[in-house]
């Protein structure tokens with residue numbers, strides 16, 4: 001079970017919020033009872049609407065004072081620019097010891113401390129593979145949440161989505177966002193590009209797509225199996241003077257793929273800091 005006898009309020013049941021909720025509702029992972037979860041979102045759409053329909057989750061457009069009284073955990077998954085106003089509307093309603101977990105990119109703990117005076121807050125950066133229990137979330141706690149029992153409570157909840165890591169230095173969350181928060185999109189782009197390249201070489205489109213998906217997921221599964229790190233596994237595919245070497249040489253031409261990835265992570269990290277400043 002994900003701990004806590006009170007209600008878990010998901011504020012912002014969009015793409016990331018619904019990915020997390022899918023994990024909480026999975027019996028084998030989250031085990032959150034549907035009647036202990038409330039979706040707070042102006043209009044429920046997409047995956048969240050499906051989950052609400054399937055599990056009979058309560059949906060409200062804003063957290064009313066009566067419902068708020070029973071809330072012991074809040075997961076805030078609105079856009080970074082909406083965090084301030086959402087907290088202002090919440091602050092007076094939440095019980096003093098309610099744990100607030102924010103997944104908003106860039107929004108610093110001090111924004112929460114300013115508005116939620118003394119409440120335990122965990123800033124977390126998950127990713128969308130959480131929907132199938134294959135995500136990774138990195139967390140940092142404010143002073144009020146810097147307590148083993150509170151951290152355990154947050155870990156239990158976020159573990160429904162996959163691995164959970166903690167850091168003590170909040171500044172690292174920007175780099176985390178650039179690597180694992182945004183990272184699935186880089187991998188999906190690579191998969192799209194691999195399929196398009198196969199099609200350009202004459203493969204039927206659907207076959208090229210199946211090959212690209214199987215290749216990305218097979219390579220990911222090998223990494224996860226831990227029979228070698230990425231560098232070793234790459235070397236196992238690369239026969240000297242063979243086809244893979246020719247392909248890798250092309251990927252390294254010019255500034256090369258590592259440099260492009262470095263720029264991508266750095267740009268995402270920078271954007272995370274900007275989002276934090278804009279949310280003040």
Ligand SMILES: NC(=O)c1ccc[n+]([C@@H]2O[C@H](COP(=O)([O-])OP(=O)(O)OC[C@H]3O[C@@H](n4cnc5c(N)ncnc54)[C@H](OP(=O)(O)O)[C@@H]3O)[C@@H](O)[C@H]2O)c1
Pocket residue numbers: 011012013014015016017040041042043061077078079080082086103104105125126127128181
């Ligand atoms: N997507 C990811 O991969 C990912 C990963 C890690 C962290 N995050 C973070 O997660 C947060 C949400 O991102 P997202 O991609 O899930 O965005 P999203 O799909 O747009 O979801 C945000 C949801 O919040 C709703 N909302 C707006 N105002 C609200 C309010 N006052 N109260 C309650 N709900 C409200 C939105 O409704 P409307 O659409 O009707 O406005 C929408 O359903 C962001 O802060 C982002 O930085 C996202």
